[in-house]
Amino acid sequence: MMSQVMKQQMNNIVGAVSGTVFSSDDAKAFFHSPEYVVFPGFCDVHVHFREPGFSYKESIRTGSMAAARGGYTAVCTMPNLKPVPDSPEHLAVQAELIRRDGLIRIYPYGAITKMEMGLDRVDMESIAGGVIGFSDDGRGVQDEDMMRSAMEDAKRLGMIIAAHCEDNSLLRGGYIHDGEYARAHGHRGICSESEYGPIARDLRLAEETGCAYHVCHISTKESVELIRQAKKRGVDVTCETAPHYLVLDDSYLREEGRFKMNPPLRSREDREALVEGILDGTIDMIATDHAPHSDEEKGMGLEKSPFGIVGLETAFPVMYTHFVKTGLLSLEKLIDLLANNPRKRFHIPLGNDFTVWRLEQSFRVNPKEFRSMGHATPFEGDELYGVCMMTAVNGKTVYRSDKQ
Helix, strand or coil: CCCHHHHHHHHHHHHHHCCCCCCCCCHHHHHHCCCCEEEECEEEEEECCCCCCCCCCCCHHHHHHHHHHCCEEEEEECCCCCCCCCCHHHHHHHHHHHHHHCCCEEEECECCEHHHCCCCECCHHHHHHHCCCECCCCCCCCCHHHHHHHHHHHHHHCCEEEECCCCHHHCCCCCEECCHHHHHHCCCEECCHHHHHHHHHHHHHHHHHCCEEEECCCCCHHHHHHHHHHHHCCCCEEEEECHHHHHCCHHHCCCCHHHCCCCCCCCHHHHHHHHHHHHHCCCCEECCCECCCCHHHHCCHHHHCCCCCCCCCCHHHHHHHHHHCCCCCCHHHHHHHHHHHHHHHHCCCCCCCEEEEEEEEEEECCHHHCCCCCCCCCCCCCEEEEEEEEEEECCEEEEECCCC
């Protein structure tokens, strides 16, 4: 059952768009049928659209199409690109592609260090006006003094540091969680401390500097507890996790590239701690870390495939099926996690953006139907509930399902 707050939010959206001229003639019909539910457009603060530099994996256009099919009207793109957005000139390359090919609202991150190499700081002020925040996502900032300096500048500029937390000295060639599956199958593991150690350091620095700090894709029980305690102390911190960390753990692993991501699927205890973090508000939002690669790259098995899976087109159905339909989470809370909380933290306006869903229609996840160029998902073949029927940005239809 939907709460009165959720119903009012939906009514407000319908009212806001009632006078809109849609690009699909019969789009308004969605608002007059009990089969359909209208949500504010979802917002993902952690995606990889791969362009410029790696358009054979994904482009601004195909990433936008995937996002729209998943109900997203706003995304924040990570800076591990070529060129890295670490200067006004490099940022301009990405900005032009977004202007030309973006179907939804796309907000780029700027890098913390030049070329994300961790050696020299970016002049953050020079690009602050064109980015949503700063991150070296894909690589952790290893040097404490460099991270402190970045946080001081971010505080001065009123910007967010979004951190990929990973201690390179603890990786030791690992590529899946250092747990039961790794030991049973002879794989090299990634220890949990490689994530929660840098989080502990950064929380201390955020507390010292007063910086607005956001932790990307947390996956361990220690990470949840560290952030929980930091919030109690008044540290300006938020965090995200992804649907796959909430639904899967290392007992679900297979010898396929579609199960390889960074951070890796952790233990059952870690997954349960993440769920508890969602329920008690420690974890603020759901992000997908949508990270497409070519089929050839992801077809090299668990060990040799690159890190990364796609998630924009399955995030809501996964969460709705496993959390809302089971009664673990309210629909209102899920929409907060997917739409309202990320917008609030990153100051991203909703505008006249919405998405329409048929909640009780089921489907099997078929990567061949994805709009994304990436097809690697651990949910392939799963039966899920919730089909996106339409997504609109500023009242303009950017996706419409052919499955009426």
